[in-house]
Structure formats: structure tokens, C-alpha cells
Amino acid sequence: MTASLPRPRVLLTGASGDVGTRLRPLLAQAYGPVRLSDVVEPRTPLAPGETFVRAELSDPAQVAEIVRDIDAIVHLGGFSVEGPWETILQANIVGLHALYEAALQAGVKRIVFASSNHAVGFYRRDRTIDHAVPPRPDTRYGVSKAFGEALGALYADKHGLRILNLRIGNVGDAPLDRRRLAIWITPADLMQLIRIGIEHPALRYEIVYGMSDNSRAWWDNRRAHELGYRPTGRSEAHAADILAREEQPDPIGDRFQGGSYCSQEFDHPEPGASGTGGTA
Ligand SMILES: NC(=O)c1ccc[n+]([C@@H]2O[C@H](COP(=O)([O-])OP(=O)(O)OC[C@H]3O[C@@H](n4cnc5c(N)ncnc54)[C@H](O)[C@@H]3O)[C@@H](O)[C@H]2O)c1
Structure with a gap:
């Protein structure tokens, strides 16, 4: 590349x-000096070349400060699980809009957005979905990620920002359970995708799945492969250990890709109908 x-x-x-x-x-290894931002202090001391600027995403003035003189943003900030609407709204919708708007004004060229599998969590596990399926969010959190993907499309199509949306499965050193055998991604593989977002010369606007080389996947990630992604993590190497463990059944969550995010607050009067008809 x-x-x-x-x-x-x-x-x-x-x-x-x-x-x-x-x-x-x-990131430091790939790009040298990196500006870090969050609303709370970093967990580990700053390495040489790293700088930290505290900012609340929903405050446009603070966001304007962090994007100044930046070429590419890796946007992980936000509320990262299901939560009350007001919390999701401020961090993931108002905050995301503030970030995109500030990025446009500051001349930022690229944004890699941490979307989530929960933007499409209500697809059934017996279905393989690709990057082109319509969103089927499983939570308010998932809705905010679908919003983020749509907002990115607007800034790409109208203003020419280059955007890569990563529908991340679960990041970790090893998959934690059966569901995550399908959706796990190693930090190194995630970094590979981020590099595609920051460096790929032909990238305009894309959605790809943030997963490693998982043979039990529900996702057809060919778009990522077309962009040069060659994951090295293999969840199957952990399958025997995980399948030997007992797991609590979840009659709703086990049916859908989003797992327990689907069963939270689930009160569909016809459980069999949800996600089985229409496009899901
Ligand atoms: N961890 C995963 O496997 C996974 C899976 C799918 C998607 N994602 C997405 O990747 C991103 C990172 O995930 P994570 O697991 O590290 O989450 P995390 O909750 O550990 O980190 C999110 C960070 O965002 C900051 N933040 C929250 N609200 C903010 C605000 N209003 N202003 C400024 N900063 C704010 C938090 O302080 C926190 O440090 C999130 O956007 C998450 O939705 C993660």
C-alpha cells in the first residue's frame, strides 16, 4: 500500500x-507523534511523542482544539455500551457531529470511525451479511453507530472527507466466548484496518467488518480484503477451549448476531418474528 x-x-x-x-x-510505531484525546486521563504514562489534550466531544470549542493541524482522526471516543438515551445522545450523536464538523473546518482529510457490530446486531446468526446490508441496530448504542456511519457518508459525499467505518466485533488478545469466536479481532488486525483508513490511496467511503480471520464468522468481509486487509488472528485456534466451557443459554440473544444486546429490554410480542422476516 x-x-x-x-x-x-x-x-x-x-x-x-x-x-x-x-x-x-x-499508532506510535506507525506514525510517530500522535495526539491523544479523551475526557479522562490516559491509563498509562505518555510515551515520547505522545501528547494528550482533554476534551469533551459534545463541546464544539474543545473539539476544535483537538482537531487543529491534524490529517487523520481515529475516532474511538464515545459511550461504548448500551445506555440511557441522553448519554448516548450527547457522546455518540451530538459529540460525533461536533467532531465531523470540526474536522471539516480544520481541513482534516480522513476519519476512521469505530462503528460496531451492534449497528447490525438484529441479523440472525444463520445469515451471512456483507458491508452493504441496511443497519439493523440491536440497541440505542447500535443506533448511534448506524448514525455515525450515515454521518460519515454525508461528509464524504458532500465534502470529500475520506471515511472508513469499522464495524468492530470484539477487540482482545483472545476471544472470550462462543459468540466472540465469530467476531473477535486482535489489536494488530485492527491496526491493519486503521492503516487502510489512513493510507489507502483510493479510499473514499467504506464500511468493513472489524474481525480477524474467523472461520465461524457471520460476516462476508470481502470489501476489507479488496482494500488489502490480511488478518493474522485466527479465532479457531481458541475454539476447542471455548467450546468446552459451559455457557448460559440466552434464547433470544443466541439467535441473533448482537447476542445479549438483542435480549436486553426485549419484549417483542412475537419473539419468533423479530429479525426472521423482512431483510434480517
Ligand atoms: N471494545 C470493543 O471490542 C469494541 C467493539 C465494537 C465497537 N467498539 C467501539 O470502539 C470504541 C472504543 O471502545 P472501548 O472498548 O475502548 O471503549 P471505552 O469505553 O473503554 O473507551 C471509550 C473512551 O471514550 C471516552 N469518552 C466517552 N464519552 C466521551 C465524551 N463525551 N467526550 C470525550 N471522550 C469520551 C471515554 O472516557 C473512554 O475513555 C468505542 O467507540 C466503541 O463503541 C469497541
Whole structure:
């Protein structure tokens, strides 16, 4: 892959979170000095070249500060699980809009957005979905990620920002349970996708799945492969251990890709009908 930016100046939002903390050394290795931002302090001391600027995403003035002189944003910041509507609204909708608007004004060229599998969680597990399926969010959180993908499309199509949306499965050193055998991604594979978002010369607007090389996957990730993604993590190497463990059945969650996010607050009067008809 040819880098289209000589040495992009990178901003990592959500840098104090779980994924951000894992990515920091990988980003520093790839891009040298990186600006970190979050509303809370980083979990580990700053490495040489790292700088930290505290910012609340829903405050446009603070967001304008963090995007200044930046070429590419890796946007992990936000509320990362299901929560009350007001919380999701501020962090993931108002905050995301503030970030995109500030990025446009500051001349940022690229954004890699941490979307989520929960944007499409109500697809059944017996269906393989690709990057082109309509959203079927399983939570208010999932709705906010679908909103983020749509907002990215607007800024790409109307203003020419280059956007990569990563529908991330679950980031970790190893898959944690049966569901995550299908959706797990290693930090190194996630970093590979981020590099595609920051460097791929032909990238305009894309959605790909953030998963490693998982033979039990429900996702057809050919678009990522077309963009050059070659994952090295293999969840099957962990399958025997995980399948030997007992898991609590979840009659609703086990049917759908989003798992327990689907069964939370689930009160569909015809449980068999949800996600079985229409396009899901
Ligand atoms: N961890 C995963 O496997 C996974 C899976 C799918 C998607 N994602 C997405 O990736 C991103 C990172 O996930 P994570 O697991 O590291 O989450 P996390 O909750 O550990 O980190 C998110 C960070 O965002 C910051 N943040 C929250 N609201 C903010 C606000 N209003 N202003 C500024 N900063 C704010 C938090 O302080 C936190 O440090 C999230 O957007 C999440 O939705 C993660």
C-alpha cells in the first residue's frame, strides 16, 4: 500500500479507553507523534511523542482544539455500551457531529470511525451479511453507530472527507466466548484496518467488518480484503477451549448476531418474528 500522506498527523480520540490504550503503541510505531484525546486521563504514562489534550466531544470549542493541524482522526471516543438515551445522545450523536464538523473546518482529510457490530446486531446468526446490508441496530448504542456511519457518508459525499467505518466485533488478545469466536479481532488486525483508513490511496467511503480471520464468522468481509486487509488472528485456534466451557443459554440473544444486546429490554410480542422476516 502506498501512503497517500507523507507522515500523517494523527489524532486518537477515546485514547484512555480499552481499545485506545491497546492501540497507542501501534499508532506510535506507525506514525510517530500522535495526539491523544479523551475526557479522562490516559491509563498509562505518555510515551515520547505522545501528547494528550482533554476534551469533551459534545463541546464544539474543545473539539476544535483537538482537531487543529491534524490529517487523520481515529475516532474511538464515545459511550461504548448500551445506555440511557441522553448519554448516548450527547457522546455518540451530538459529540460525533461536533467532531465531523470540526474536522471539516480544520481541513482534516480522513476519519476512521469505530462503528460496531451492534449497528447490525438484529441479523440472525444463520445469515451471512456483507458491508452493504441496511443497519439493523440491536440497541440505542447500535443506533448511534448506524448514525455515525450515515454521518460519515454525508461528509464524504458532500465534502470529500475520506471515511472508513469499522464495524468492530470484539477487540482482545483472545476471544472470550462462543459468540466472540465469530467476531473477535486482535489489536494488530485492527491496526491493519486503521492503516487502510489512513493510507489507502483510493479510499473514499467504506464500511468493513472489524474481525480477524474467523472461520465461524457471520460476516462476508470481502470489501476489507479488496482494500488489502490480511488478518493474522485466527479465532479457531481458541475454539476447542471455548467450546468446552459451559455457557448460559440466552434464547433470544443466541439467535441473533448482537447476542445479549438483542435480549436486553426485549419484549417483542412475537419473539419468533423479530429479525426472521423482512431483510434480517
Ligand atoms: N471494545 C470493543 O471490542 C469494541 C467493539 C465494537 C465497537 N467498539 C467501539 O470502539 C470504541 C472504543 O471502545 P472501548 O472498548 O475502548 O471503549 P471505552 O469505553 O473503554 O473507551 C471509550 C473512551 O471514550 C471516552 N469518552 C466517552 N464519552 C466521551 C465524551 N463525551 N467526550 C470525550 N471522550 C469520551 C471515554 O472516557 C473512554 O475513555 C468505542 O467507540 C466503541 O463503541 C469497541
